[in-house]
Amino acid sequence: MFKSIKSYIEIIKERDPAARGFLEILLCYPGFHALAIHRVSHNLWKLGVPLLPRLISQITRSATGIEIHPGAKIGKGVFIDHGMGVVIGETSEIGNRCLLYQGVTLGGTGKDHGKRHPTLAENVVVGAGAKVLGAIKVGQNTRIGAGSVVVKDVEAESTVVGIPGRVVHKSGVKINPLAHSALPDTEADILLSLMERIDSLENEIIVYQNQIENLLEGKVTKNISIGKSQNLKDKKIIELLGESEKYS
Secondary structure, X not given: OHHHHHHHHHHHHHHOOOOOOHHHHHHHOHHXXXXXXXXXXXXXXXXXXXXXXXXXXXXXXXXXXXXXXXXXXXXXXXXXXXXXXXXXXXOOEEOOOOEEOOOOEEEOOOOOOOOOOOEXXXXXXXXXXXXXXXXXXXXOOOEXXXXXXXXXXXXXXXXEEOOOOEEEEEOXXXXXXXXXXXXXXXXXXXXXXXXXXHHHHHHHHHHHHHHHHHHXXXXXXXXXXXXXXXXXXXXXXXXXXXXXXXXX
């Protein structure tokens, strides 16, 4: 148990630039408090002690804002950053060095007994407010974007965003778990693709209209060129997609 607590402290030092020392972590990190106390309640749960493990869990919830069922299995080096509103269900399993942010839920989807909560492999990052629901498996080194809702298994080395969660990237390249700005903007990419397709179709229609008019006037058009639409330069679209070079 003490080795696990030591791993919690080490991972906080590694991943939180605001952590300035051992004493500060010991006194001021609710995620650390919740995980350390969970070790006690979990051991009591495994011994079959009635009521007391749940009572400890509820007291911890009141003190930290983090609810961890005593039956949940949590590996070493797990970090719950800020933590307010985190809920971890009874049959949840969290692998070593996972990172959970505030508002995360590892929950169930029904009243079935047995395994009904998620299993996170090692080095999974779950962004703020994300919900991972059901007896699903999330592969190692996966990142789940803030506010996503994941209800299906996710392969290793993936990035998941949206509601419901969609895998938008798979790679064997290790990514900084704190690089939340590196998550792809899937909605913007889809809008851009649709706008480009609409522009292309509009330009083709204009060309064909001009060609028909020329034929009616007895003119023969030898060279047909499709111009570049200006729709993507519309102010509202630029504001929505951003002014990065990618969309310019």
